Amino acid sequence: MRIGVLTSGGDCPGLNAVIRGVVRKVERVHGGVVVGFRDAWRGVLDDVYEVIDVNRCRGILPRGGTILGTSRTQPYEFPDGVETVKATMARHDLEGFIVIGGEGSLGAARDLHKDGVPCIGVPKTIDNDIAGTDVTFGFDTAVHVASAAIDRLHTTAEAHDRVIVVEVMGRHVGHIAVWAGIAGGATMTLIPEVPFDIAEVCDALERRHAGMNYASIVVVAEGAMPAEGTLELPEYEVDRFGHQRLGGISTLLASEIEGRTGIETRVTILGHTQRGGTPTAYDRVLATRFGIAAADAAAAGDWGIMVALQANRITHVALDDVVGKLKGVDLEFFNEVARPFFAS
Numbered sequence: 001m002r003i004g005v006l007t008s009g010g011d012c013p014g015l016n017a018v019i020r021g022v023v024r025k026v027e028r029v030h031g032g033v034v035v036g037f038r039d040a041w042r043g044v045l046d047d048v049y050e051v052i053d054v055n056r057c058r059g060i061l062p063r064g065g066t067i068l069g070t071s072r073t074q075p076y077e078f079p080d081g082v083e084t085v086k087a088t089m090a091r092h093d094l095e096g097f098i099v100i101g102g103e104g105s106l107g108a109a110r111d112l113h114k115d116g117v118p119c120i121g122v123p124k125t126i127d128n129d130i131a132g133t134d135v136t137f138g139f140d141t142a143v144h145v146a147s148a149a150i151d152r153l154h155t156t157a158e159a160h161d162r163v164i165v166v167e168v169m170g171r172h173v174g175h176i177a178v179w180a181g182i183a184g185g186a187t188m189t190l191i192p193e194v195p196f197d198i199a200e201v202c203d204a205l206e207r208r209h210a211g212m213n214y215a216s217i218v219v220v221a222e223g224a225m226p227a228e229g230t231l232e233l234p235e236y237e238v239d240r241f242g243h244q245r246l247g248g249i250s251t252l253l254a255s256e257i258e259g260r261t262g263i264e265t266r267v268t269i270l271g272h273t274q275r276g277g278t279p280t281a282y283d284r285v286l287a288t289r290f291g292i293a294a295a296d297a298a299a300a301g302d303w304g305i306m307v308a309l310q311a312n313r314i315t316h317v318a319l320d321d322v323v324g325k326l327k328g329v330d331l332e333f334f335n336e337v338a339r340p341f342f343a344s
Helices: 015-028 041-046 081-091 103-114 139-160 175-184 198-209 249-261 281-299 331-341
Strands: 002-007 033-037 049-052 096-101 119-123 163-168 188-190 216-221 265-269 305-310 313-318
Touching: 002 015, 002 041, 015 033, 015 096, 015 281, 033 041, 041 081, 096 103, 096 281, 103 119, 119 281, 139 163, 139 175, 139 216, 139 265, 139 281, 163 175, 163 249, 175 188, 175 216, 175 331, 188 198, 198 216, 198 249, 216 249, 249 265, 281 305, 281 313
Parallel strands: 002 033, 002 096, 096 119, 119 305, 163 216, 163 265, 188 216
Antiparallel strands: 033 049, 305 313
């Protein structure tokens, strides 16, 4: 068999581990060939590719990024995009594509599958917001990076009796913020699922700092929103894919906190450090399992699915049951574990 593989959307620790898992299973077990396309669907549309074998994958397991490159280009941006994909598929005698990507990329894979391009999805995002799987690879690494940063920020905050607002990724969901906040011992955590009241935040910090030399760490997801009518947000720019360019909620928060409480407040925006660098051991293992499962699904002709982790077992979920269903933070978990530490 001959299978196309591509990495689509934002980069994420563990992408190379998935590629390696796919290649090793296809070549060593199924006797097939893997054709890797450069820069996601852009490479398919422009027919820029390389045949990837086991030797090509040596040493890539611990590497961040992706040896194939990535982009957010989708075939449906072009009038003849789907037909061009089909032509590339026929030219290389491919049975289908393994698409490693997040919610948007999986949506394109679902649509292409319905339009006659067999696809299998592999869930990738540090945000951990893809439905149908308990966890996505890349999430554990992002939490590790964020919690390590919070550990370091505690000491400088304590030295100056400061509040430090730490902004982490999380456009629509707060999984990274919640897990890193708990692991890092944050004073409070603000997430998109629960609108915050700036007055409540400031009152809690004032109580905490009253008459004592305390430091406070406030973790905020980039997509956190104030309760209606409590704080005015700036107008965010929108990129050509229709996504708001988020980032900066921490700066607004810090300004409000310092202005309302008089407590010196600083900002740290972790940004792309969360998605760069070497993946954790957990993410390497999970990504490898996903890659192997995707290769097996392709060999069995089980297209139109996404490989997933449920109760520590790899399973298949229909792409139709995944797309358009973001997985938010379990609010029962948030209220039981994260909120008891609010301003403690």
